[in-house]
Amino acid sequence: MTYFVTRTVNRLAWLLIGMFVVSGVHAEDTANKPATKKPSTAKTEEEDKTSGGRYSFNRIHDPNGIGKFYMGREIAHVMGWQGAGWLERSTREEEERLTLLVKSLRLKPGMTIADIGAGSGVISILMAEQIGNEGKVIAVDVQDEMLKLLRTKLEKRGVRNVVPHKGKAKTPQLKPNSVDLALMVDVYHEFEYPYEMLLEISRSLKPGGRVVFVEYRKEDPTVPIKLVHKMTEKQVKKEAGLPELNLKWKETIGVLPRQHIVVFEKQKSKSE
Numbered sequence: 373m374t375y376f377v378t379r380t381v382n383r384l385a386w387l388l389i390g391m392f393v394v395s396g397v398h399a400e401d402t403a404n405k406p407a408t409k410k411p412s413t414a415k416t417e418e419e420d421k422t423s424g425g426r427y428s429f430n431r432i433h434d435p436n437g438i439g440k441f442y443m444g445r446e447i448a449h450v451m452g453w454q455g456a457g458w459l460e461r462s463t464r465e466e467e468e469r470l471t472l473l474v475k476s477l478r479l480k481p482g483m484t485i486a487d488i489g490a491g492s493g494v495i496s497i498l499m500a501e502q503i504g505n506e507g508k509v510i511a512v513d514v515q516d517e518m519l520k521l522l523r524t525k526l527e528k529r530g531v532r533n534v535v536p537h538k539g540k541a542k543t544p545q546l547k548p549n550s551v552d553l554a555l556m557v558d559v560y561h562e563f564e565y566p567y568e569m570l571l572e573i574s575r576s577l578k579p580g581g582r583v584v585f586v587e588y589r590k591e592d593p594t595v596p597i598k599l600v601h602k603m604t605e606k607q608v609k610k611e612a613g614l615p616e617l618n619l620k621w622k623e624t625i626g627v628l629p630r631q632h633i634v635v636f637e638k639q640k641s642k643s644e
């Protein structure tokens with residue numbers, strides 16, 4: 373009798389633990405970004421032969437990642453344009469405090485900002501309100517559908533200082549020394565070519581310009597986001613700290629509930 377009671381209690385306990393784990397993962401799965409763009413691994417491996425062996429590949433990997441690894445972390449799937457509704461969700465301000473994020477950036481009228489991986493432009497528009505008509509937000513994205521959604525929104529709202537801009541997987545296609553601030557909100561971890569992108573972003577910055585990473589805190593297991601879509605501050609610093617990028621860490625702002633804001637400044641090159 374005691375044996376059956378103990379066994380039933382044990383089974384119930386395991387069932388409850390299982391339900392808790394599954395519901396936790398599910399909550400984050402449903403709230404999280406759908407992945408629809410899977411790059412061809414064969415093509416990527418082929419291309420990688422010319423990228424100095426910077427990337428490695430593994431068939432066994434996180435299902436939310438692309439099986440391609442950079443400096444010890446797996447690169448995540450790109451969020452498809454079908455997930456734009458998730459970026460626009462009504463709970464986002466409460467979960468991510470976007471207005472506080474924009475305030476933390478200390479924007480000034482007249483600035484040129486590149487919102488890299490702008491998606492449907494939620495943050496581009498918030499920033500555009502702060503920089504006046506002389507300022508400009510270049511909203512860069514690799515997906516035409518996202519840019520189309522953004523254009524429609526800008527027209528509807530009569531926003532004139534946000535410019536949709538098509539980027540490529542390896543480059544945001546920005547002019548050198550033209551940008552005061554490059555912002556990446558929940559984007560960097562899904563760059564297929566993070567090294568090449570950062571090199572180009574650094575080139576696009578004016579000396580003293582800033583590049584800002586806003587990533588879900590991987591250090592915090594309570595942040596309900598899939599693992600490969602999170603980054604530790606240490607990892608961000610490791611990747612942005614490569615000497616050829618010419619970036620210097622300035623500060624990490626910890627005011628947001630789920631993300632850290634990691635800020636780097638472009639150094640003057642020796643010839644300047």
Ligand SMILES: C[S@@+](CC[C@H](N)C(=O)[O-])C[C@H]1O[C@@H](n2cnc3c(N)ncnc32)[C@H](O)[C@@H]1O
Nearest residue numbers: 451459489490491494513514515539541557559
């Ligand atoms: C999760 S969404 C974030 C959108 C926006 N930053 C926001 O927080 O509302 C990531 C976006 O980055 C874009 N993206 C991914 N790789 C990119 C790249 N190499 N250059 C520009 N955009 C990229 C995707 O197309 C997608 O729209």
